[in-house]
Amino acid sequence: MSNVVVVGTQWGDEGKGKIVDLLTENADLVVRFQGGNNAGHTLVVGEKTFILHLIPSGILHPGKVCLIGNGVVLDPEVFCRELDALAARGVDVGPERIVISPKTHVIMPYHKVLDKLREEKRTGEKIGTTGRGIGPCYEDKAARVGVRAGDFRSKNLLRAKIEHALAEKNALFTHFFGGQALKVDDVLDEVLESGRRLVGHLGDVSERIAETAAAGRSILFEGAQGTHLDIDHGTYPFVTSSNTVAGNVAAGAGCSPGMLGRILGIVKAYTTRVGSGPFPTELFDTVGEHLQQQGGEFGATTGRKRRCGWLDLPLLRESIRLNGVTEIVLTKLDVLSGLERIRICTGYALDGRELRYPPQGEGLLAEVQPIYDDVPGWSEDISTATTWDDLPDAATAYIRRLEQELKVPVTILSVGPDRRQTIQRPA
Template identity: 65%
Template structure:
């Protein structure tokens, strides 16, 4: 793995277990880089039976000596960032600026972003998309409108206040005229973020320069994505998507790394399918099998605590993910959760408008109008959470994996059979 630059991305609707895979591969990496999303993502890690949930700081922070970078494609809530620093530091983790670096170009989530996000979602009533309400979308909007606050602005207090005032000129019109809410003042906003802003400044750097130097020195770099392919702002199930590009190609744009330097792409695939929030979900189960996945898999959002919707593995969604991301290998997670189910079903195609298709429809809300076509395979009763090798797996589990490989024409190189680092089979 020496000298490689590896992208790890989610291939479904997020919550695939990317945090564990990044944590696992970090052992042999030098630099770990987060390239998109904000604290609407949650990566759950279990090390020595101790659970850690991270929202902004890359998962590699739990490995001593690793450098963790937050790229320009991320939107950073400074208050949440400082809270994560405090929690990690209380556990004895080194969170010094020598270990964590933030791009000066990273956009910052401000208090008015969170407030606007919540007001909009509340106003939608029956048309809600299930946003986390953390200000992610409004922050990305300001970035594209070229009125955003960047992390480097925190080093210039006077400039920061000027930019807050400019942003509030528009936001206050929305608050008072559209949402019947009181206006916000520059002073109130500044007071809320000033301590976190001052604390964040020592962490600022040129992330693209660190990445380029690391590449030239032959160091191994991991790029850690958040959310999943089907939540990509362009390629996902629009409008039920996140506010950034989640596909592997954004690893370069969201960090300042040359695309020519990327050597490997790992698609993280859950052995079944889950989704949090609203939006179409063709293989969703509202039966005992779905309840089994939800309870055995402890399917609750790491960020929101919301119950995840569960369903059978959707190969049509994964074909789209393979086409968009070009993975060199698949990390299959939560295979152990399927133990105890007599039969497993895999969605291999959709029926829609009298036709059979094998990719998700591209029109808006197209997935809401398809019926899944299933292929049935036998399940297994054995507990596989202690399996250490391919041969330790029941034949039915091996058949299931091999069928996934054949349908996606991509090898499954990592198999996770539990939340712990040691509960992993490397092929």
């Protein structure tokens, strides 16, 4: 297997975790290159369900090495909780299996306080932040005042950085938000223990990637969230705080763009979104309820109910263009079973024009009207299908229609949450 990049093509929650878990069998390294614990990957292995927020999904395969790159923002407390939860279930999470770049920025307690205060104070429509401090941590990174994982090697350096950060943060907490100031020593004490454990996993991620590539072994790059949550290319301002597109692998993992091989775009067979923001194909009827219930559409990180709607091809065309998607992985196809009619959004209408791609401009996506094409549904339960020929004709016709519209082959189909409920199809 050549190097593979796994990216979400919608607003996240496309089922990337299962696909990374599936592909890890043929990879030597699994690398997380952006985002924080505002993303959650749910994996079902036999009778066991695992929910991971920071540690790459490949950790469930014995002997595989998982790297956390410099483009990630890492909450040390959450990281330690994940380590302990996995270890309690018999998963090896030693430092030889999980390596963190010293350049990875760390989410501090004051980042989470600021995140929540801002969302509470925001008037009008909320952004829908998870309140986990992701955005404020990336802000400090850009402002060059961030705390990095390698800083935990020196208590004096760490304390000095916290003191510097709180000089500004406390002014916001007290004067702007009317809250309480944080004490330097309290913050330091809160992070020292988890930081100590973090240090045990530090290593040169960029070097490990280069050595693996030079030896001709395979690397799997795992993204979080989805293309339309990208800070630059998503539905701004209702986006995440990092670049989620495939091009960010090089910057977020510390490798050459020439290392990127297959770009797998994960496409849910319908569309979901968590939190606020425009959603042209959103459903508010019994069909939307069907998708929500049958798909178990609750956020792995927040537990929030996901908004559900029909598949949106303009969004996917944009994702394919931005990421250079070479193959599509279609997930949750089984959720569409039982629908007599399935609608596909083939374009948008805006100001008397028909658009094949999302309009470029803040707020414009909220003004479009979806243009639908209806195709037959199917009643058969496809969750036990193991080959292409096991699928009903209406399901295969749906997939071929997507390939025709998007000009990219569908090579993997997911028909259930378990890693065994997968159909592999040659490109």
